[in-house]
Amino acid sequence: MGTHSGASRTHPVVVGVSPGQPAHVVLQAARFAAQFQTELVCAHVNPGRFSTSESPDGSMLTAPIDPDFADEREVAFDTRLENSLSEILADSGVSWRPLVIAGDVATALGHLADTVDAAMIVVGTHERSFGGGIQEFFNRSIAVNLAHSQLRPVVVIPARAPGGDAAHTAPTVPPAPAASA
Structure with a gap:
């Protein structure tokens, strides 16, 4: 993991991360963390599990639904x-x-932000396509739900990087391979 000497551990920036997400979403969240001289918490939400207990740092013990x-x-x-x-x-x-x-997703990110007293929550959108339209609908719902339920800023980063540079829109990780039949 990266480090920044003298970085404060107070009021981290929480960013929701997922496979296939554009890299510039995480990079923008990192810029905010650098400006606030704080930690970046890259949170991946598993909606197929629920929390059984949690620690003050936001980590959880979970069980499958x-x-x-x-x-x-x-x-x-x-x-x-x-x-x-x-x-x-x-x-x-x-x-x-x-x-x-x-x-x-929205509830878990909001709860994490409350638990760690985050400065803000950063989420990204997906590219528009037929499948992306459905993802966009759900992502918009996540951002809207967060915006309506949070007392802290929620920053929504568009799927396309400024200028549409393909190098900045590369996914953070390829989607998981499809299971063979």
Whole structure:
């Protein structure tokens, strides 16, 4: 993980991360963290699990909603996503940490922000396409739900980077491979 000497651990910036997300969403969140001289918390929400207990740093013990389909790999932060975040944030100069949380995405991100007393929550949108239209609908709902339920700023970063530079719109990690039949 990256470090920034003398970085304060107070009021971190929380950014929601997921496979396939544009890299510039995380980079913009890192810029905010650098400006606030604070930590960046890269939170991935697993909606198929729920929290059974949590720590003051926002980390959780979780259980699957449906124990018949439990997969213990869901408990740990995705290694490919973490490696991709490491590459993206390598030159950012900010201290950051990955965190897996559970539950409804908007509720979980809002609760995490409350738990760590975040300066803000950063979320991104997805590219527009037929499938992206459905994702966009749900992402807009996440941003709207956060905006209506939070007392802290919610920053929504568009899917396309300013100028539409393809290098800045590369996903943080490729989507998971499809299971073979």
